[in-house]
Amino acid sequence: MTALRWRLVVRSFLIQASWNYRNLLGTGLAWALRSPRPAATTGPDGELEDASVGLPAEEPDPGTPDDADTHWNFNSHPYLAGVALGALHTMEARGATPEELRRFRTALRAPLGALGDALVWVGWLPLSLLLGGIAFLLGASPLVAVGLVLVLHNGLHLWLRWWGVGVGLREGRAVGPALQRANLGKTGSRVRTVGIMVAGIFVGVLGVMSVGVLERPGPFLVGGGVLLTIGVLRGMSLPGPLPGLLALLLLGIGGLLAL
Amino acid sequence: MPIVLFRVDERLIHGQVTMGWGSVLKPDHYLVVDDDLAGSEWEAELYRLGVPPGAEATFLPVEEARARLVQLRDASQVTVLLTRSIRAMARLARDGGLEGVEVNLGGLHDAPHREEVLTYLHLDDEDRDAIRRLLDTGARVSARDLPNTPRTGVERILKSR
C-alpha cells in the first residue's frame, strides 16, 4: 500500500503537465492511472503490495479514435487530484464497470475543484502570503518572510496530497462520505475568515508604517482606504485586470512627467 | 429575485460557481436540475461536497423542477439553478417559465462533434438547436464563465462556425 501511495503522490505533482481546454487534466489522470509500475516495484516488495492493482484500465473509448481524449475529461484542484487517483485505482481493483468509473470521474471533478479552490486558492494561500507580508513589515528579512510563506503554504499542500491519495485508496467509491467527515469545506470557511482579519492586520500595520515613513501619508491612506472599500463592496464583479491597469495608468503618468 | 442565476455548466457545483459567482450573488441554495443525478444518491453526495458551508443543494428531475418553478422563484431562499446541458435548460423553459430570464452558459467541454466557441464552451448542432428553443420560449442566452470576465452574446455564440 505504501509503495503504491507514494507512486500516486509523486505522479500527482505532474498530473497537470498537459492541462488543456479539451480534457483539462484528463490526459494527466489517465497517464497517472494507466502507466505500468516502474521496474523496481516488480521486485519482492512491489509484488507483495500491488499484485492485484496497478493494471491499466481497460476502458472502451467511445466515438472516433480522434476524440477519445475528450472521453477522459477531468478536472480537480491539483492538491486534491490524489483523491481521484486513489479512489479510481481502488475502484478498478474492485472491478468497477467502465460506466461506473466514468460517472464517478464526472461527479468527482466538481467537488475536488470547489473544495480546493475554497480551501487553498482563496483561503490558505492568501493567508500564508499575508502572514509573510506582516512578518516582513514587523522586521523579518525578505528571505525569512518568503521562507515563512513557502513553509506555511506547502505544509498544507504536501499534507493534502499525501492525505488525499490515502483517503482515495482506502475508500474507493465511498470517498464522498469520507471527504464529508474530513470537513474540508468548514475548514476552508474558517481559514478564509481568519484570512480576512489578517488582511486587515496587514493593512493596519502598513498604515502605521506609512505615517512614520511618508512626509504626506494622507493622500495615500485615503486613496488606499477608498479603493479597499470599493474592492470589498464590488468583489468579483470588478474586472480581473482592473488593479493592474490602474497601476499601469498611474505609472504611465509618472513616466510622462519624468520625460 | 429568488433564483439569481440560471447556469448551464457540466461541472455543476464547482469553484467557479461557488467562489466566483457565489461571492457576488450570495446564494444559500444550489438547485441542480438533472434527471440522472436526482435518481442517484451516491453521485449527488459527491456533488454536495462542493457546497459551501451554510448553503444547501437540491437535486430535482427536469419535469418536477418545471412544475415547481413558480414556487421556487417566490421562495425566500436565494437560489442558483444549474443544469448540465442546454437541452435540460430548454426542457425546463418549455412552458415559458424562463421568459425574460438570462440563461448563463458557463461550461461545456469538448466532445465528439462539438466545436470550440470559447475556451470553456463547446457546442454541437443539437446544443445550438437547444439554444434556439430557449430563445423561442422568451429566455435570453449569453456566455460568461465568471462574473468578472467578459460576456459573450448569443449572436456570436450561434454565428461562430
Added chain:
Amino acid sequence: MTLVILALLGAWVALDGTAFGQFMVSRPVMSGTLAGWIVGDPLTGFLVGGVLELLFLGGLPVGGVRLPEPGPAAIPAVWLAVGWGGWVGPAAGGALAGGVAVGLLLAWLGGVTVHLQRVRNGRISRAAWARGGGPPALARAQALALLTDGARGLLLTTLGLGVTTGLLLLGGGTAFASHWPLTGAETLALLLAVSALSLGRQVQTAAGGRTRVVTRPLLLVAAGIAGGVLLGLLLGVHEGTEALVLLPASGEGAS
C-alpha cells in the same frame, strides 16, 4: 551567467504555475525575491514582487480560467529595478516604478502564452489518444507538454531579460529613473494604495459562498485593521524596522 540562472529560474517558475509541483514559487513575491537574491538585492526583489503579488491578488485560478502569469514576469521586473539602483539606490522610486510596469506588461504577455500552451497541450494530448492512448503514448504526451511549457517559460523570461537589459544599456534609462517624480517610499505607497483594490476584492471573494450581508467582511477587515494599527504602534514599526531601515525616505523612517 547571472542572466542564464535567471532565465532558468523563469523556466522553473513557469512550470510551477500549472505543469509541475505547484509549490507556489510561481507567486511573483516568491520568484521576485529569489531573483533579487540571485542578483544580490533580495529587498528590491521582495518589494517589486510583493507589489505585483498584491496587484494580481484575487485572480484565482478556479477551474482553469485564463489568467495573467506574474511569476516569471517578476524576474525581468526585478532585474530592471536592481539595474536602476534598486531600493537603496538614488532613484529608488523610478527603479520600483520601472520594474513594476515591466512586470505588469510581461504578466499579461505571459498569460497569452499560457493560453497558447494550453491550446497546444490539447493537440498533444489528442494525438496521444489518437495513437491508442496506451501508457507510452500518454507518457510521451505528458513529457512533451512539460518540455514545451518549460521552454515557453525560458523563452518568455529570456525575452523579458533581453528587453530590460536593453533598457539598462540605454544611457537615458538611469536618467529617466532619476527624474521620476516620487520618492521610493511614495512610489511604494502609491502602488500599495492601488493594490488595496485587489486586496479588497480578495476579501469579498473569501467572504463569499454564503454571507449575504456585505457588512460582515467590512467589519472583519476593520477589526483586523484596528488590530494591525495597535500591533504596529506597539512594535514601533513607524520608527522603521530592521528589514526596512534602509527606506530612503525623508521621514523619520530613514536612517
